[in-house]
Amino acid sequence: MVNDFRLVRPKTLPEALGLLDEFGQEIEPVAGGTDLLVKLEDGRIRPSQVMDLSALNELKQIRLVGEDLHLGALVTHTAVLESPLTRTEAPLLVMGCRTVGSTQIRNMGTLGGNLATASPAGDSIPALVALEAKVVLASKKGERTLPVEDFLVGPGKTERRREELIKEIILPCAREGEKGFYNKLGQRNALAISIANVAVWVRLGERKNTLSRVRIAFGALAPTVKRGRMVEDALTDRELDEASLKGITQLAWKEVAPITDIRASAQYRRDMAIALLYQSLYHILFLS
Amino acid sequence: MTEFKWVGKVVPRVDGVEKATGRLRYLTDVGLPGLLHGRIKRSQYPHALIKGIDTSRAEALPGVVKVLTHKDVPGVNGFGIIVPDQPVFCREKVRYIGDAVAGVVAEDPAVAEAALDLIEVEYEPQPVVDDAEKAMTSDSPRVHEKGNIHQEVHVRHGDVEAGFAQADLIIENVYKTPRQMHTFLETEGGLAFYDEEGLLNVWVGSQYPQRDQLQIARVLGLNPRKIRVVSSPTGGGFGGKDEITIQTQLALMAFVTKRPVKLWLSREESVISGWKRHPMTLYYRTGFKRDGSLVANEIKIIGDTGAYASLGGPVVSLAVESSCGPYRIPHVKIDGFCVYTNNGVAGAFRGFGVPQSTFAMETQLEIAREKLVLDPIEIRKKNVLRRGDIAPLGHTMTASVGILNTLERAEKSDLWCQREKLKSQTPFPWKKRGVGVAIALQGTGLGVGIPDYGAAIVELTEEGQFIVRIGSPEIGQGNMTAYAITAAEALGCDLALIKVVTGDTRNSPDSGTSTASRSAYTGGNAILDAVAKLKPKLLAVAGEMLGVDRAGLRLAGNRIVSPQGRGITLAELGRYLREKGLEAGARGNFVWPTADVQIPGAEGLPHLVYTYVTQMALVEVDTLTGKVELREAATALDAGRVLNRQGLEGQAEGGMVMGAGYALMEDIIIEKGYFKTMNLSTYIIPTSLDLPERHQVELVEVLEESGPYGAKGAGEAVMVPISPAITSAIHDAVGVRLKEMPAAAERVYQGLRGEEHGQ
Structure with missing residues (x-):
């Protein structure tokens, strides 16, 4: 059962950062609440103060800044799906966000919230990691920026300090010749927590069936969303056919360190890293 | 006409x-002036002796009106449709993690919740009985004093060894089925209050108010006429509200406090305390002639009923009754055991034992069909019961029998006629498609020996x-x-x-x-x-x-x-x-009319009036992940005359979905008596995105003379054969023969890899 707490609702980012500076140790920020409310409901957290961020309209913007796309922390998954900017500039993120929960959860859940919760199975995060997105953290003292990949520390753990808020996410816009695929395996087709997922973002090579740049991120296959650098290198600048793709994607097995839980065994998950990666690259190379 | x-x-x-x-309104959304709120203190262990219960600290909490234990039960401290073996509040022992030890009635739900933590119960944990087959052995710890086998059913008809002697092919396998949850929209709950006439009203989600009234009366030691039970038409039941859920505790709360009380289980509480479909282990040895004729069946079925009996005995009996499917088999030997464990509780659930044995029997038939190189429709047509036949249990099929009619209609469905084309339409090279067919009969009514x-x-x-x-x-x-x-x-x-x-x-x-x-x-x-x-x-x-x-x-x-x-x-x-x-x-x-023979010791066996159904499935299997998707389904149903056309089509559609969930994903997992799937985030049921866009429903009206305008029942049969139709379709697609459901991706993947891949 939810405990009693003080609810604060700042109107501006400086006001929010001031509150965090003052009460950082005991205040729990909430964006869409799709994770926090569950934890409150079963008493896993009992905060004395909750800071509702929903009035911070400045964090709900999607903006084009030079070659980059800036997404405010409070941009919802639905907003990502509906924005013409994300559809053209970040199609991989759109694919990831489409698989989050259900319509209701996508309407409430935010990109910043998904990052802050830092679930290894968070469905927007592999896309951000594969796109080499950066996260901007703001506090009363100033801002710092770090790669999303480094922001994630472990299940539910991030580099965010108690006095900091995620302000925005910055990712490079899609360029000519770049393509992606997001592949999720869940226990069902909606409202499913990933058993495993993979996001792939590539730049097609000049020669047919080659890739000049490959970025791969695995979800639900390690304590954090995990880049697959070994397999990225192996795939880069070589001619790929079905057979070689089958061979190279086996390397995914070495990139991941999954666990066994109620949804799947570690052994199965490791095999799925290979299967999902193979299917993703097959789609990119041979089906689109 | x-x-x-x-x-x-x-x-x-x-x-x-x-x-x-x-x-x-949903009943549990309704309030009353001066309403008190009830909560239940549940067991801390799956199996333990109670050494002491101290409620003093809870009683002292401001806002708590009453704390109830076994001491407050004025009548019989037990409920259960067949035997009242489940305590309203446990006295000396807890037998599953959902067992009720105490109840709190408070002015406010939060106070009631807080008071639960102040109730101190001293336990002496006992060894957990978590495997039904091991529970049957003489050296197993006992869940109940009388022993762990709650009920046995034995059917002997013909001469099974003589039958096997005639067989050209004998197929022998073991099957296991999951613990499905009803997942009704509204969890167990209700309101109890005294009305102006002095009647104790219990308003509740219930499938049988008159029997609830008797069970409440037995617990309260009260004349049933002083109790009024009203069932809420919202929320759904599917069998899970046939037995008492919260009625006796709720009634006791109002009876003791003389004030209106609401008791409503959270989803997690509903999961751990509520009834489930019996997981079963089914041993099959089936004999066939070369032409596909069935000659003998030797079957042993073990049903895990969990901590209390409820309708476990009759559920196992119905599994036994339908264990030979809607087929003529002259020589059978069938043994069924309903066994106590500390694995939650199992009871009535749409299908009532029939889905489990239908899965096993239809898979046996498919394995034989493949070996004998016979057509799936033809082997069934050859063996199905016709009116006037002697059924495997020995009774005469004197009522209408429409199983052949459903097969003939299903054979003309789009799914079946276009199966080769549908199977060839795979979107990616790693996807393979297959089709499957399965048939079932479902006894309707309570059967011989239980007045209906x-x-x-x-x-x-x-x-x-x-x-x-x-x-x-x-x-x-x-x-x-x-x-x-x-x-x-x-x-x-x-x-x-x-x-x-x-x-x-x-x-x-x-x-x-x-x-x-x-x-x-x-x-x-x-x-x-x-x-x-x-x-x-x-x-x-x-x-x-x-x-x-x-x-x-x-x-x-x-x-x-x-x-x-x-x-x-x-x-x-x-x-x-x-x-x-x-x-x-x-x-x-x-x-009700009843059959001309009775199986000794098995309440309700056999039935006389049956519903018949053929279902078909088209599945798509991802050969790299093992994930199965149901692409199309077809149902041909003989429920006699159609009374309510839209209602019957709705039942057929909903039943197909429930059977698909059973085949593909649903399973409550309990380890050492503790639930691992506590809510709808881990207990997975199909969403609209997991179901086919097309489900052809054909209503085959074989009139049943004893029914109103020739109608029979329909609510259960419609969920039964779709599950083996799906698993057979998986085999057709990728050659993996599942003997255990659900067909979760990982299980199918193991089959594809050759692990746990028999036959």
């Missing part, structure tokens, strides 16, 4: 508007409406509409003039439980009996009023008219009856 005005027609559901608009009776009261009001009163509750399945159609057809009046009252011990007669696919058939027959008594009386009085002979009078729309065109309205007739002090209603009843 008979022309009907209402039977078989598409009509609006009589309770549709108030449900769709939300005018009818229905009653209905039909009465004309002064407003010119007919009130139809039948106890069997509407809980979403649509029997109110079936009753209205039956009554309107029999009376010859407008459907809009029928008002149906169900599920209220004070205002509707005991007509038995809304289970066992029985309520439309039983209630419908009782209505016909009531109308047969009432209508001549009404026409006679109308004749008097009009001064004409009653012989030519007929009921049409809202009037009774003479051949000469004279007439009176039903309202006029109703008022006249009231003024003259004449009877304006009649009571009808119905007693």
Whole structure:
């Protein structure tokens, strides 16, 4: 059962950062609440103060800044799906966000919230990691920026300090010749927590069936969303056919360190890293 | 062919508007002035002795009105439809993690919740009995003093060894089925209060208020007539609200405090405390002739009923009854065991043991068919029961038998006719498609040895409406509409003039439980009996009023008219009856026909009237991940005459979905007595995105003479054979033969890899 707490609702980012500076140790920020409310409901957290961020309209913007796309922390998954900017500039993120929960959860859940919760199975995060997105953290003292990949520390753990808020996410816009695929395996087709997922973002090579740049991120296959650098290198600048793709994607097995839980065994998950990666690259190379 | 005005027609559901608009509230959303809130303190261990219960700290908490334990139970501290072996509040022992040890009644739900933590219970943990087969051995720790085998059923018919001696092919396998949850939308809950007349009212989601009334009375040591139980038509049951859920605890809370109380389980509490489908282990040895004829079947079925009996015995009995499928098998030896463990509790669930054994039998048949290189439809046609046959249990199939008709209709479905084309349409090279077919019979009603009776009261009001009163509750399945159609057809009046009252011990007669696919058939027959008594009386009085002979009078729309065109309205007739002090209603009843033999020791075996169904599935398997998707389904159903067409199609669609969930993903996982799937985030049921866009439903009307207008029950059979149809389709697609459900991606993947891949 939810405990009693003080609810604060700042109107501006400086006001929010001031509150965090003052009460950082005991205040729990909430964006869409799709994770926090569950934890409150079963008493896993009992905060004395909750800071509702929903009035911070400045964090709900999607903006084009030079070659980059800036997404405010409070941009919802639905907003990502509906924005013409994300559809053209970040199609991989759109694919990831489409698989989050259900319509209701996508309407409430935010990109910043998904990052802050830092679930290894968070469905927007592999896309951000594969796109080499950066996260901007703001506090009363100033801002710092770090790669999303480094922001994630472990299940539910991030580099965010108690006095900091995620302000925005910055990712490079899609360029000519770049393509992606997001592949999720869940226990069902909606409202499913990933058993495993993979996001792939590539730049097609000049020669047919080659890739000049490959970025791969695995979800639900390690304590954090995990880049697959070994397999990225192996795939880069070589001619790929079905057979070689089958061979190279086996390397995914070495990139991941999954666990066994109620949804799947570690052994199965490791095999799925290979299967999902193979299917993703097959789609990119041979089906689109 | 008979022309009907209402039977078989598409009509609006009589309770549709108030449900769709939300005018009818979920019972657990309803409040009352001065309402208290109940909470249950549940066990900390799956199996433990209780050494002491200290409620003093909880009682001292401000806002707590009463803390209840076994000491507060005035009557029998137990409930259970067959044997009352489940304590209302445990005294000396807990047998599963959902067992109730104490109850709190408080002014506020939060206070009640907080008080639970202040109740101190001292336990002495006992070894956990977590495997039904091991529980059957003599050295197993005992869940109940009398031993862990709650009930055994043994069927011997023919000479099974002689049968195997004739067999050209013997198939031997072990099957395992999952623990499915009803997942009704509204969890168990209700309100209890005293009314102006001094009756203790218990309003609750229930499938049988009259039996609840008796069970509550036994617990409270009270005359049942002092108790009124009203069933809420919202929320759904699927068998999970057939047995007592919270009724006895809720009633006790109001009985002791003399104030209105609400008790409503959270989803997690519902998961751990509520009934489930019995997981079963099924050993099969089946003999075939070279031409596919079945000659012998030797079967052992072990059902895990968990901590308490409830309907576990009859569930295992029905698994035994349907273990040979709808087939002629001359030589059988079948043993069924219902076994206690500390794995939650299992009880009634749509299908009632039949889904488990149908999965096993249909898979046996498919394995043999493949080895004998026979067509899946032909091998079934060769073996199916026909009217007049002796069934494997030894009784004669004297009622209608439409299984062959459903096969013939399903064979003409788009899915079957176009199966090769559909199978070739795979979108990616790693996807493979396959089709499967399976058939089933489902006994309807309670079967021989359990008196099965229905009653209905039909009465004309002064407003010119007919009130139809039948106890069997509407809980979403649509029997109110079936009753209205039956009554309107029999009376010859407008459907809009029928008002149906169900599920209220004070205002509707005991007509038995809304289970066992029985309520439309039983209630419908009782209505016909009531109308047969009432209508001549009404026409006679109308004749008097009009001064004409009653012989030519007929009921049409809202009037009774003479051949000469004279007439009176039903309202006029109703008022006249009231003024003259004449009877304006009649009571009808119905007693079920039963089979000509009885299986000793097995309540309800065998049945006489069965529903028959053929289902087909087209699946797509991802050969790299093992993920299975149901792409298309077809159902051909023989439920006799169609009463409520839309309702029956709805049942068929919903049943298919429930059976697909059972085959593909649903399983409550319990380890060492502790639940690992506590809520709907880990207990996975299909969403609309997991289901096929096309499900062809064909209604095959093989009339059943004993049924109202020839109708039989339908609620359960529609979920049964789709599960083995799906697993057979998986085999057709990728060659993996599953002997354990659900067909979760990882299990299919292991099959593809050759792990756990028999045959």
